[in-house]
Amino acid sequence: MPHSNRKKNLHHHKRLEVTDPSGWTHVTAGGKSARRALRTTQQHHDSPEPGERSQILVPAEAPTQLTWEGLQAQFRTYRERWEGSESWRVVEAQLSSVRVDRIVCIGLGSPSGFLKGGWVDRRSVSMYQLAGLVSVLDLIKKSVPDLQVFAQDPVFNTHDKSLLASLDITVLDHPHAFNKVTPGTLLYCPGAERTHLEQLLSQAPALVFGGPLEDIESEAVMLFVGSRRSVRIPRFEHMEHAFWNMRVYLPEDSGNAGE
Ligand SMILES: C[S@@+](CC[C@H](N)C(=O)[O-])C[C@H]1O[C@@H](n2cnc3c(N)ncnc32)[C@H](O)[C@@H]1O
Missing domain, CATH: 3.40.50 (Rossmann fold)
Structure with missing residues (x-):
């Protein structure tokens, strides 16, 4: 059926919010979009300082309209x-x-x-x-x-x-x-x-x-x-x-x- 094929190609993932034990709230769409976001971040920081989280940390993104x-x-x-x-x-x-x-x-x-x-x-x-x-x-x-x-x-x-x-x-x-x-x-x-x-x-x-x-x-x-x-x-x-x-x-x- 044409309709069901179209649905499969939309790649529309429901966003999930998960709060971990340290209080962080993670928002994920799952699938390829989330994995792409992680790889982009990693390209910016190749060598984290000792003492930093093993996770890569970059400056937070302020909303463009923020004055x-x-x-x-x-x-x-x-x-x-x-x-x-x-x-x-x-x-x-x-x-x-x-x-x-x-x-x-x-x-x-x-x-x-x-x-x-x-x-x-x-x-x-x-x-x-x-x-x-x-x-x-x-x-x-x-x-x-x-x-x-x-x-x-x-x-x-x-x-x-x-x-x-x-x-x-x-x-x-x-x-x-x-x-x-x-x-x-x-x-x-x-x-x-x-x-x-x-x-x-x-x-x-x-x-x-x-x-x-x-x-x-x-x-x-x-x-x-x-x-x-x-x-x-x-x-x-x-x-x-x-x-x-x-x-x-x-x-x-x-x-x-x-x-
Ligand atoms: C669990 S978060 C807590 C953030 C915030 N205080 C809160 O309660 O939501 C830990 C914080 O430590 C920061 N952090 C990681 N490495 C750090 C470092 N070397 N020096 C200072 N802060 C660091 C992270 O960027 C993050 O903001």
């Missing part, structure tokens, strides 16, 4: 929602008396662009996490005016870099941000990879915003967790998975008692 003003307006909205939340109220209470000389942010993702060849959209998650970072840095700057703030993620595109620079955050390329982590550091790493956490926590940063770290089977991570108290960040009502089960890890002898 600088539009991106700044988006950020302001996300920040207002975050700073109006109970989640921020709890973090703020824990960090108000903290003294560190720098903040290092690892693995924020892209607040402005699509990932993995355009198949994955985590912009809102990264925007909320960036709002969290900026709230923390503004709070600590009140007592540490010369606070240094660094961020590193291979998916940052030019929009992301401009946005971060406008917020007084210095973007570094791998592996320089890893080398900035010291016992005087607040490590801001929501959703960071296990291999990165192992490397970063062995430098004994004073505080960590991220996790949850408790179920990670790694000596370095367990040692860190055993040497800190922690406070759970309450459910973030605007987007639960942006801070899913995360905690702030603080020195045992600091401030209020943990949960």
